Amino acid sequence: MAEVTLKNVGKRWGSFVGVDNFDLTIADKEFLVLLGPSGCGKTTTMRMIAGLENASEGDILIGGKRVNDMEPKDRDVAMVFQSYALYPNMTVYDNIRFPLKVRGVDSSTHDEKVRRASAMVELDDFLHRKPSELSGGQRQRVALARAIVREPNVFLMDEPLSNLDAKLRVSTRAQIKNLSHELAVTTIYVTHDQIEAMTLADRVVVMKNGVVQQIGSPTEIYDNPVNIFVASFIGSPAMNLIDGHVQDGTFRASHVEIPGLSVPDGPLTLGFRAEDSGIAAPGQGQINAPIYTLELLGDATMISVRVGGVLVSVKADKNFRAEIDDMVSISVPQEICHLFDGQTGVRIEGGSPAFHGPDSRCSSPV
């Protein structure tokens, strides 16, 4: 059981900055997700914690001990690789047992530990097989079992679900969530999938180009994105963002007019979520535009309209029906709006009040 602390950790290759000034304390038993597009430095951050990559600057502490100069094996972490990295010459049983064997754990306990780990991921029937005889999902579970068999201080998971098909991803995600609850071990999980981040995390770190954008609970990040990048990365569909101007407290763009904003005049990016808005009586809404497309999702109907040069999505009732090019009126009251500075993209207070937790940290991309 351990707390992981990153103190101003950075990684550079020559002049290229992979991770810049990463500063965070991950509490004992916390499930932390590093989220961002590819190349944002999330995997590098994890590899620095594992010891597979040297930090160029800053300190990494696991359980209060500085581990910068330690070998991976001495850090007492377990890692699940994106490619699973199973040992092809060993059976599933030997794969799971491998960490116990090389660490010289008392061999009389091996069998019990291996069987407990394999039972947790439902692999009991496959213990004698070679990895090449397993499906992708089963291989993934072997990798999980190999990580949990040793009861390490910290789990590291590098996009463990990205090689699975969509259906299996959902069920394995649930399994990981349940496992992490059962094991109660500090877990750091890297993903580019915002749904994984939202469903699994106690806290999410959103990164872009090596720079931390926002740290907070999934709800905080969903409700109060600190800038346009986070707003557009979290949520499905992504938040609608419209560029426009404010004059006398009223936001205007083509087909859009939203009054009641208490922000100074000037350019502004206004965001709102499809699921917060809805269809208004004709002419009563803040957006009035012809329908661009209409998608039936089953539980709802997604309507898109083209306003201010972008497509804006709105979730309507599942029984809503209309034709393309029909005029529609959309209600976007001032309360559901997120306001971002037109130039810097940073969140402006004045829409709904933004939340700042004790660990939240805003740094805007320049």
Place this chain on the structure above:
Amino acid sequence: MTTKSQSRIAVPAVSGKARFRLSPFTVISLALVALWLIVAAFPFLWTFWGSFKVQSDFFSKVDWQNAIYGVNTIKETGSPFTLAGYYGAWVDEAFWRNVINSGIVVFFTVIISLTIGTLGGYALARSGRRYAFWLLMAALAFRAMPHITLVSGYMLPFFEWNIWGILPTTIIVLVAINQPFTLWMLHSFFLNIPKDMDESAMVDGCTRFQAFRHVIIPVMWPGVITTGLFSFLLAYNDFAVTAMLLSSENETIIPAINSFLGTTQVEGKVMYAVAAVVSATAPLFVLILLFQRQIVSGLTAGAVKG
């Protein structure tokens, strides 16, 4: 690995049989294969057959058919087949001593080349440094040189230090010649093994070397065996180095056969050479048959990534 290559070989054979038709095209290709087989195999078969004859038959100036029927062999020994050539080579000329010498040279050349090659190939494959590339390029340049260039350069110092003529010197030179090749071959095998495997093993509790030994080498066996075989063939078949660097009592098989041929003035010695050639070729056939699967998989693996 094994199951994969098995199925790859098995499937076309079955379907080929099922679809077999005697079209003109198959006739032509079969004829070509047969022709190639005859051209390739004839010298071996002819030598094998002739090794049981006397010289006046196998090298008959009167009638080449004597080599087949063994007219003089019957006249001299009373039977169409004789082991005189083998007896002369193995017993009179102590060919067994050359076999032992070859065994020593080959064994140590292979072991040393493979040890340095696996360690070096692994290091070069995992190193992200630029000089790793230039080291490999240098290895390629040395690989391209004719073997004899190394030997002539070594001759004088070896005489000066009084280490000419003994087996260890030859082993060192053979390793030097062979090493660039083993390094390249093993390097490309290691590149095929994902880096994640080492890293996973290191997180699981291995040192870098334990990861290499417990995780990488078991996966590498086909590559190591293939490379070992090629090293074996190089050391076994070498003539340039062994002929120039070994004194006559330390000669290996190939220069020994050559010296049998070199004394044609005395009748019978040529037959010793023929018998020795057959003796030296036989183990190669056995070896290739035993390891054919590894050689094939190793060749393709090297070809794709090399």
